Amino acid sequence: MIAPTIESEVRSYCRNWPVVFDHGRGSRLFARDGRSYLDFFAGAGALNYGHNHPVLKRALLDYLEQDGVTHSLDMLTAAKQDFLTEFAARVLGPRRLEYRVQFPGPTGANSVEAALKLARKVTGRHTVVAFTSAFHGMSLGALAVTGNAAVRAGAGVPLGHTWRIPYDGFADGRVSGLTLLDTMLADSSSGMDLPAAVIVETVQGEGGVNPARATWLADLAELCARREILLIVDDIQMGCGRTGPFFSFEHAGITPDIVCLSKSISGYGLPMSLTLFRTELDVWQPGEHNGTFRGNNPAFVTATAALKEFWTDSRLEKQTAERDILFDEHLTEFAGRYPAQMAASRGRGLVWGLTFREPHMAGQVAREAFSRGLLVETAGSVDEVVKLMPSLTSTDEELSEGLGILGEAVAAAVGC
Incomplete structure (x- = not known):
């Protein structure tokens, strides 16, 4: 039984999964009653390396036991310096990315706000181009470039200074947002002022697992460079x-001007975010953009451990590429089995979505999956997509188990 709560009505995930979770390990969460749940949610992408990974946990416990600095704003600490050293050596250096690193605050929305603010400061322009079905956060600046009407309505005030254009594949590919944008900018009578930036997700997650083609992303990057518009990739x-x-943009061979990172950058689910940008864009004055919790040292410690554990070579990347094929094959088979109910399956790496013609069916599949011990969420404009995000460290057996449960849940929902 769930105890009465004084928590706000704004709570959401606990309504869909009405159990009290007690602990987590690897790809599983365990409820107080002892039941195990296979996690294909992964903290909405904040737990790419699973729950309580032992290497990361050991690094964190050692740091705390040594009375390591916990809170520091942007003071110099050993934990921060270690992270920056490893991030430069294992991520930026091998990719020849000459980015400055800003710690804007603990959440993805903090990173987006810093990116938008910096783009406007650098260019002196006000408008930002965003895309249909985009999601960038719940603070006002991030909401302004978010597409979902229900989410935007929560702002309570007008959300302006944004031009909205079609994302790749919008209206079944019949409308080209990039052609529209380029044509509007070329016409002095279009009414569109030159924007400060374009912000884009290479795969829209909350928008329904919509992957942009590599060629489309390359064309967008070329357009931005030619028009002297800053390109922001939200890689949160x-x-x-x-x-x-x-980085999700690597397959397209592009180099964004600004990159937003959060969620799994700490590796352990601890709050942490980064805003990365080209060196020449570093026009901030000291303290011009700050936040009390931008120095979360325990997160620096686990982030450093994650870089050492998973990004010293290409093994994890290759494993995820292999699992991309596995999920593509299984979900294509699901969609082919129920063509009247399922519109499509789509994804990349280890983020996938099953789209249903009747939106309510996605929710029914998620409920059936939960009753069988699998956690999945829904996404899309009207929650018409079952979204799958298992941890990258899941075993082959766990992935097969989860796909098997999903198949049972789909069959049960279709039979209702």
């Missing part, structure tokens, strides 16, 4: 290996 949910490479 899709970064840190979720699509295979450390």
